[in-house]
Amino acid sequence: MLRKVAKIIVKYRVAFALISIFMLVVSIYGIQNLRFESDLRSMLPEGHPAIEDYNTFQNEFQSSDSALIVVKVDSIEPRGVYDIRDPQVIQAIYELEQRLRQREYVTDTISIADVYMQVLGRLPETEEEAKFVLNMLPAETRSQLVSRDYTTTIIVVTVSREKNSKTLTRVYKEIQADINDVKFPKNVEVVQTGNIGITYRILELLQSDLNKTMAISFVLVLGLLLYFYRSPVKALIPLTPLVFGVTMTLGAMGLLGIPLDIATTTIGAMLIGMGIDYGVHVTNRCYEERKRGKSIEEAAEEAIAETGKALLGAALTTVAGFAAMYLSSLPMLHNLATTLILGLGLAALNAVVITPAVIILEEDVMKRLKGHYEVPEIRSHSGILREAFRSLGEGIRRRPFTFLGAVFLITLVFGYGVTQVTTEVRLEKFVPKGMPEIEALKDVRSDFGGQDELYVLVKADDVRDPTLVRSIYRFENEITADSYYNNVFDSESIADIVVEKYGYIPNDEEKIREALKDYEGQNLVSPDYSMTLIKFTGDFGGVSINDFRRIMSYFEDAIKTADFPPGVSLSLTGDIYLNYVLDSLTNEEINRISAYGTIFVILIVLILFKRPKVSIAMITPMFLGALWTVGFMGLVGIPFTQTLAGVISMIVGLGVDYGMHLSHRFLEEREKGNPRPIVTSVENVGPGILVGALTTAGGFLALLAGELPTIHDFGLTLAFGIFASVLASYLVTPALLQIFYGKDPGGGSR
Template identity: 65%
Template sequence: MLKKLAKIIVEYRIAFGLVAVFLLVVSFYGIAQLKFETNLANQLPENLPAVQDYFTVQNEFQSNEVLIVVVKIKDIKEGGVYDIRDPQVIQGIYDLEQKLRQHEYITNTMSIADVYINVLGRLPKNREESKFVLNMLPEDVRNQLISSDYTTTLIIATMNREKNTQALVRVYNEIQNDIDSVKFPQNVEVVQTGTVGILYKFLLFMQHDMYLTMAIAFLFVASLLLYFYRSPIKAVIPLIPLIFGVIMTLGFMGILRIPLDIETTTVGAMLVGMGIDYGVHVTNRYYEERKKGRSIEEAAEESIAETGKALLGAALTTIAGFSALSISVLPGLRRLSLALIMGLGLAALNAVVITPAIIILEEDLRKLITGHYEIPETRSHSGFIAKVFELMGRTVRDNPWKFLALVFVITLFFGYGLTMVTTEVRFEKMIPQNIPEIQVMNDVRYEFGGEDELDVLVKADDVRDPNVVKAIYIFEQSVLSDSYYNNAVEAESIADVVIRKYGYIPEDKEKIQQALEEYQGTPLVSSDYSMTLIRFKGNFMGVSQDEFRKIIRAFEEEIQNSEFPPGIEVSLAGDTYLNYALDKLTNTELQRISTYGTLLVVLIVILLFRSAKLSIAMATPMFLGALWTIGFMGWAGIPFSQVLAGTISMIVGLGVDYGMHLTHRFMEELEEGNPYPIVTAVKSVGPGIFIGALTTAGGFLALLFGELTPMHDFGKTLAFGIFASMLASYLVTPALLQIFYGKQIKKRGEEK
């Protein structure tokens, strides 16, 4: 079947090439349609209670998004101010606040300038006046407005904006223009942070990282190919189908409206690394056949037919591993699954269809220039590399059990690393911690107790019921009294609104309604009075992942132990709680996806080869590569994130390829009567696996040049997984094949 297909591909190579060029042109249109996604809610399944409550809060109470503008003394230079209480600084804060209030999406603002307006009816004229007013304030109120060393203060604005990338960029730029247009005195730095500032930086890093890592991956892969093939032209041969595949994938993502998010941003660099493997194996087999004296057409047909068998199996198992991501309830992983399956399918198809056409074209052009064909010489099948793999083949043939003993020792080492693996899913932890937006956010948490917000949603027939309001007040005070455990430093609820007006909670529902109607702050009650929010502020996101889990669990325990009237529903909601929900899902999905991915890959291996011995020889390196990789993550302190939740399934899908190539060549040589099939298989296929692993790992390591932390972790983990799978295939597959078929080979040799 493959022999006939190979003849068709070689005979009609020009037609296939023209179809590929047409699809390439269509893909450029699709690339222009690509969109970036930064909304956390869209990273979670819609039927998740936390997501449903999130949208309920958004729809009923407008946005609870907080913009924080940090005004701080950055330098101590002569001619500038040294104290945030300086009237010039307060004037700048007032001017900036007025500009912010002009935007339709700003619902409320607060700063020390408001305190002076309320107390004096104007801004202070000198430092003495400024100090006097602040000293009048209760200490706890003053500490919420200004740092203890008087070098930092905040402008806090609540916002109501659309949750899309375009709105995010517009809002950030408009606010930054406001900041730049206000004249602050020397030594003062003004930085916007909070949700908008951090998400905007996250978006910039995603865009930057995608293009940079993809470019570096191409350069790295091209450099390796240049070294192994000793010719720029020959190095380009496996690259062209890869470029076609990557462009087509990104183009079809745009056409199919698959957005670029924290997961799918990695697709470009990943496809460069993985997709080159197919072209390398086809090219290597072609050059091997040409060295045997075959014509260019025969060599091309043989490379497609023989390598195609292993490539088909490798592509199917890799796609099976990636398809396990599609069963995830996380939309981002499902999108990543579709993008990678599509990309790998296109990469494999282009490698089989386009590579032979380019090779033959290159040979024909060379003949026109030089007048004759040249038998290509590559480093992968000659010199030091060839000797190393021949020696490896002979050694494993003679000492298979020693190789397996070495594998056992390595497995023990990485097995211990399994006990140290953690998770981290918060967006804020995914961007560099040394950027101004994060640094000032950490300052806010240190100086002011934190401005992270965690909402508690209360549902009732009528939240104006005095019994409900009293229960809210008791719950709120209970949470604040346990601030040591839950990090909450401030709260706002309808109970506070009522107590500020009356000094107590009246038994009359009408009085409660009157207080709520007079309230001018951010919405706390739904239009039909069936829901209300208790908004807690504190340092919830600036702690470690374990501490974050403890904080949320402390809130959940408070809810469970609360004494709300029967029929009242109380639940956590908002952006902060979404991060916790994502953390729980990531741990669950990691186990589920890894299990399904492994089962799918093993099933395909069994169906393709229908032999228990061959399946074990191919699949064992896959299991070991995955296990060693998780152990490496533990030793290296790399946590699982939503990006890395599908890593094990990916490594399983990729890792089986190397064992499959070795096994397929071994069986080919065994059937042809080769007395040393292990040596030949390792010597001939080993270099191709090595080149493929280097280029694949190189594509993944290009992610280290990105700014986002998960990209670094993703790149390091997948690159290690590739090398681990490669090493396992070199150590295990030939050893097992020698053990399983050694007697048969020996017997055949004795008969001859």
């Protein structure tokens, strides 16, 4: 069947090439429609209770985002200010607030300038006057506005919830423009942070990382191809179908509306790394057949027919590993699976269709220029590299159990690393350390106790019921009393409003209605009084991942055991809690995706080869590569993130390919009656696998240039997974095949 297809491809190569070029043009149009996404809600499954509560929280309470502007004295240069209470600083803060309040999306601002306007009716004229007013405030209130050393203050800007990345970017840039337009005195630094600042930075880095990692992976792959093929023209042959495949994939993402997020931003570099493998194998086999004296058309047909079998198996198992991500409940992994499967499918198709056409075209042009054609001497097919693989094949043929023993020792080391793996899903942890937004957020947490907000959504027939209000007040005080444990430094609820008005909570519902009438539909109470919020502020996201889980678990237990009237329901919500839900889901998805990915790959191998022994030789390195990769993550401290939740499934899908290429060549040599099929297989296929693995890992390692830590970790983990899978394939697959078939070198079918 493949031979018939190969003949058609070679015969109508020009037509197939023209079709690919047309698809390329359409894809370039699609790329213009690509969009970037960093909304936390898009990472969680629809219908999840936490999402439903969050949407209720958004719709009923006119929820908003907050931009924190940190104003800090960051130097002690002469003729500058040294205290945040300097009238010049307060004047600049007031001017910035006035500018911000003119923006249609800004609903409120809070700063120390507001305190002076309320107390004095004007801004302070001297530093002594400024100090006097602040000293009048209760210590608890003062600590929420200025740091203890009076070098830092914050402006809290409340903005209407931004629905998409374009709007959020506009908001961030306009707020930043207002900051830049206000002249703050010397020694004062002003930094925008909070949800909007961090999300904007992530969006900015997503775009720059996509372009940077794609460019670097392309250069790395091209450099490796130049080394192995010894000619710029020859190096471009396997690269051409790859360029087609990557462009078509990005174009399809734009046309299908698949966003570039924290996971799919890696797609360009990944496809360059993985997709080149297909073109390399077709090109190498074609040159190998030309060396044996076959015509260019015959060599191309043989390359497609023989290599196509292994490529088909490799593509199917890789797709099977990636397809397991569809079983995840996380939409982000669905998008990643779609783009990877689409990209690899297009890369494989273009490798089979475009590569022969380019090889034949290149040979025709060289004949016309030089009058003759010389079969290229590929570096991987000669010299020290070939001798090294021949020696490896001989060593495995003579002492297969020795090599398996070495593999066992390696597995013990990485087995320990598996026990050290953790997870991390908080968005702020995805921004590189040292970024101004993150450093400013650290200042907020250290100087002001944190500005993270966690909400308890209370649902009842009427939240103005005195018994319910009293329960809210009691619950709120119980939580704040445990501040040493839960990191809460402030709270707010309708109970506080009632107590502030009366000094106590009356049993008369009419009095409570009177106290709350100005809060209808605003911040704390829904318009129909069926829901209310209890807001807790503190440092929840800046702690270690274990403390973060402990704090969130504390709140979950607290609302389960809270003493509220019958019929009242409580649930946690807010961005911080969504991070916690995502963390829990990620831990669940890792095991499920990995298990199903492995099962899918094993089934594909068994269906394609129908030989249990050969299948075991193929899939054992796959297991080892995945195990060693997880162990590596634990040993170097790389946590599982939303992006890395599917990494085991990906390694499984990719890792089986190398054992498959070796096993397929072994069976081919064995059918020909080769008395040393192991040696021939390792000698001839080993170098090609190395070239493919180096280019694949090169594409992944290009992700190290990304500034987002999660993309950096993703590239390092996948690159290690590739090398681990290759090493396991070199050592385990030939050793097992030698053990299973060493005494039966004939063409048996077991």
